[in-house]
Amino acid sequence: MTRERLVVIGNGMAGCRAVQEVLKRDPGRYEITIFGAEPRVNYDRIMLSPVLAGEKSFADIVINDEAWYADNGIALNAGCKVEAIDRIAQVVRVDDGRDVPYDRLILATGSDPIRLPLPGLDLAGVVTFRDLDDVEAMMAASAQPGRRAVVIGGGLLGIEAAYGLARRGMAATVVHLMDVLMERQLDASAGFLLTEAMRARGVETVLEAQSDEILGKDGRVTGLRLKDGRVLPCDLLVMSVGIRPSTALAKAAGLAVERGVVVDDQMRTSDPHIFAVGECVEHRGQCYGLVAPIWDMCRTLGETLTAGSGTYQGSVLSTRLKVSGVDVFSAGKFGGGEGCEDIVFRDAGRGVYKRIVLEGGKVAGAVLFGDASDGGWYFDLMKSGEDVGAFRETLVFGQAATEGLRGLDPSAAVAAMTDTTEVCGCNGVCKGEIVRAITDEGLDTLEAVRAVTKASASCGTCTPLVEKLLKLSLGDAFQAQTGPKPVCGCTHRGHDEVRRRIVSEELKSIPAIMQALEWTTPDGCSACRPALNYYLVCAWPGDYRDDKQSRFINERVHANIQKDGTYSVVPRMWGGLTSSDELRAIADVVDKFDIPTVKVTGGQRIDLLGVKKDDLPAVWADLNKAGMVSGHAYAKGLRTVKTCVGTDWCRFGTQDSTGLGVRLEKFMWGSWAPAKVKLAVSGCPRNCAEATCKDIGVICVDSGYEIHVGGAAGLHIKGTEILTKVATEDEAVWTICAVMQFYRENAWYLERIYKWMDRVGLAAIKAQVEDPEARRALYDRFSYSQRFFRIDPWAERVAGRDSHEFNPLSRRMEFEPA
Amino acid sequence: MNALVKDPILWTDVGAVTDVPLRGSRRVPTADGDIAIFRTGDGKVFALRDRCPHKGGPLSEGIVHGHAVTCPLHNWSIELATGEAMGADRGKGCAPVVPLEVREGRLFLGRI
Missing domain, CATH: 3.30.413.10 (Sulfite Reductase Hemoprotein, domain 1)
Structure with missing residues (x-):
């Protein structure tokens, strides 16, 4: 039987999530083709801000790698643009000339950043903040010291962009039209605190400022002039003033388009064979630019394309800001209004501000600054419409205080969740998957759950919920990790505590540390063992005997492993000085051992690449003879x-x-x-x-x-x-x-x-x-x-130390097929 | 391969168990690539082809912990008993297991 052909235009978060939702329900039903304009795999666009800030790498934010497309038989056309949809013939026309037929088509074309029509818009150095190319352009601009950036737009993205640029060493200024930053999410009090917090992080704010003209010289941006005549000099100008649904393709195909592509509650456009999800969509008059509603839409579309029973009824929105150390949450009618009551809590010392808005005895909105850990709880109360009159006095102190005083078991709500309830929105992980991983694989730390399921591994918003699931599954065996990040999954203790106790309790071996600090694994893992070994080397230089099985290979064999399993050798050249004798000896070694590549390094040394492991001691012996020692090019x-x-x-x-x-x-x-x-x-x-x-x-x-x-x-x-x-x-x-x-x-x-x-x-x-x-x-x-x-570690090994490292266990099978 | 051979496995003595360091590994070269023999902290031994299923890294150079080894190239953790990738990489690949027996303190590798 030939399968129905499902074509997806858009390889972004919405397009791929829609495909995942379909595969989850009926993996064999469709032959799937995805078109993406960006020449790369699917990544978590909302995590671009941490990439810009240098807190994550691109690899960290990839959602689906190439293997995912291959494993699910999906044909990915990355870097291919779809030029037109022929609805009569049911084909999409690709810019490389192909016509690709479909039975069902999903539009997930997303949105375009709005570019203000200011004079000077086309100058070099004027960018938007939308995709990885933009981030790379911004990173390149920030590479030279003393550069200045202006960001137009003090919304969520604009602030994250400015923070990221400041982290990269630029002097950053946010220019905002309104009198409060993020005015669509924050009230004036929280907005003020945010302005202060950003200033402390090197980002200046100019409020009530209307941009007039982008100034430039020799085709490059040099500054921004405001309507009041002020000029803000800059070398980079980022426009972050909002998004517009990307609808050109739908419009040209004759689909109903208002602000976005109009869809019904089943995510169907005006053509019954064509569906749309994500930021390109307009549903019940509403366009969305946040991730949670996109996930809701994709879930509905997954139902529609398989069982046929999904209904999307719009989403209630909440927001979090991704700026390190600035905890912000906002949802609903955070600003209050007629018929609303406010409960406000402030703690100046900690810089905390909380405002809960009640309407008719129910939570109608909340804005939290400085401590947003209860954001999820308020959001749940808001969505469920529960009457909070009974615990209104403690409401503002959060879930733990409230439920503790009411004598409720805080895990009851988590226990009541169904297995299919989604816990981690970024990675689409449900409660059932997490609980199964905890029990089947014996996981008992947050880090371990993250490693196995990816739940809470991206933006981290659902961390409290994952911790509750651990608590629920393990009972008292689980100790929530409060405070510092643990060394690894083998312990809940942080690096500082481990280092302190090694010294104060005179712990002098790895097993002694693991015993005293209650390690949960018998002999640690590849993350903690090298760390503990180093801490011992540092604390007890005269006494401790290095544990070489806890060294990474490079430090164990005193050379750098290369991708093909050969090693590189870098002799020390004190201060970068060398001599004709040393150079002659190096040349002889290269010839004698047939070393394929000789390269000068950035640290003023000579690197010999492609040395076979078994040759290392002989290579070192020759270098030693000429007076050279290890350059430690492999060492921490x-x-x-x-x-x-x-x-x-x-x-x-x-x-x-x-x-x-x-x-x-x-x-x-x-x-x-x-x-x-x-x-x-x-x-x-x-x-x-x-x-x-x-x-x-x-x-x-x-x-x-x-x-x-x-x-x-x-x-x-x-x-x-x-x-x-x-x-x-x-x-x-x-x-x-x-x-x-x-x-x-x-x-x-x-x-x-x-x-x-x-x-x-x-x-x-x-x-x-x-x-x-x-x-x-x-x-x-x-x-x-x-x-x-x-x-010199080389001389020690030339003399015979650790010789088993450089010799096979046996050569008896060398010429036999195994 | 001779299909008429009745006993499918030939065993080769490749050395003493104690030649392999605790929480360590040694290599045995063969005509079609190295075999890695591991000895864990609790004294158990395992043998796998010395190629990480990810990008072919030499597993014998990794850090041995519990009954697993972490590849030195990109930190994949491999379960020694099955050769399967663990954690988030589970199901993405497998380093083939090589038959290994201990007789009176000696290690014997099997060929099929």
Whole structure:
């Protein structure tokens, strides 16, 4: 039997979710084809803000990867535009000339960002905030230091965009037409708090400001002029003033279109073979731009296209803002009005504001700022229309207080949910799937549930609900994780607690930690074991014996594993200096071992790529003979100290930067750290060694040495912050070693210096290095530790240590087929 | 492969159990790729083809925890008893299991 052909125009959140809803109900019914204008797989568009802010990567927000399309037999045409729909012939016309026939067609074309018709709209540097291309354009614009951004529109997206740009180091300003930010979701009090919270995060706000003209020079934007004559200079202008349903295709095909494509309660357009979902739709006169209603529509469409019984009756809306540390929730008639009563709670110390709006004894709306954890509860009360008169006194204190005082079991409501009730909207996970995963796979932490089911792994809004399901399934065995993020799924304890207790309780082995801190797995996992091993190495440098089975392969074999299972070898070149003897030895090694690729690295070293694992000890032996040691290019520890030629050669050099770099590297090499540490020393402010994007950098000046910390130039790009200035080379070395030790003792495993600095603050680091006693103590502990670690791991292995790592267990089967 | 061979499995002694470190792994090269032998914290041994079902990473270089190994290339966790991917990657692939027997402290790999 040939299957009916289902064609979907739109590979976004609505299109793919509609397909998922169909597959969930009747996986074999349709032969499915999806067209998407963006040349990539389906991703979570509402999570673009965290991507812009550098808090998530694109990979984190992919909803369906290529395997999903393949596994479900879906033909994905990414980067293909549908040009027309021929409703008589029932085919869609694609821009590559194909005609693709359909039995049922779903329009999920979404919406387009509105571009204000201002003069200067076409200048380079003027963007909208809609898809990954926009985000990439914004990230590129923020890459250079000292750039300024203006965002027109103080709605949800505009604020998230400005926050993301500020996180990336731009000076960001939001220009908003109204007198309150997010006025469609917030009242004046919450709007004020938001303005303040954004200012604290580096985003300025200009309210009641009407844009007049985009200014430019040489085809690039230079600023925005307001109607009142003020000019806001900028290098990037983001327009985030709303969206318009994308209806051109539907209109051209002769479908009924008002503001959006008109659909009935079954999501059917005016053509019975054509359906529509998402932001392109107008249902009962209403267009939606939030994700929850889209999920509701897709569910109905899934029913319609399989059983044929779905009904969509419109959605009640709620909003959350995705700005780290700014907890905002809003729903319903948050602003009150005639016949409404308000219950307001404020806590100035914590920056909390809550307003619950009652109408006729029922919750009609709520706005929460600073503590939005009960948003879901108020939203449920609002949707259910329950009379809240009986517990009105405690209502504003939230669910736990209210139900506790009423003697209710807080898990009763969760227990009453049906198995098919959706818990995680982002990933479409129902209660039943979560409970099954908890019981069948023995999960007992939030992290584990996230790993297995993806529930609450995207925006995190449903986290409290998932925790309740854990509590419901496990009873007292589940301890809700309050406070810090656990080290991994094997424990509910955070990194700080683990580090503190290793020292205070003198825990000196991995099993001792796991026992004392009640690990829930017998021997940990690949996330916690390397972390614990490092914490022990750092805490007990003289006593602890490194557990190599808890090291990642690179640190176990002292080389970098490559995609084909071969390794790369990087010999140390102190401060980037080398000699003809070393180069000759390297050349000989390359020839002798037939090493395919030789490359110069960004840290001024030479990388030998494609070395076979079994050859490693022999390669090292030859390099050792020429006086070279491991460059630790694989280590969570000190990597390289990059230098310029300083006063030795440069006519601008102010100090001996090469000498200082070599001295630092000779003192600090071999030290382990929470993550890799790269240093650089520049001999003058021209900064040829690029010290201001390193973990620790030195800029030499006539009067001494500026010490910089917290730079990065990888996944994130971040300039350093200046820590202090010292007069002598000795002081520079002491200070840098003190910073290194403070970082080694306090950061979380895998946390780079810039992330750690974000968390603890530059001031905390300054306080340590500017107090001579504290600095001295840190320096002494670092020096003590270095007595044990300034040892060449290559030479040890050439001498025979861990030889089993480099030899197979047996060669008896080498020439036999297995 | 000779269909007339009655006993389908030939066993090869590849070394002592204690040659494999606890919570560690060793490789045995064969004409069609390496086999990885794992020894877990509780002393059990397992053998899989040394190729992660994801992108072919050498599982013998991963961190062994519980009865699982985490691939060094992209952190897939593989169940040692079945070779199946675990967690969010469950059902996406499998590293074939290789027959393994312990006789008097020696490891024997089986060929079919």
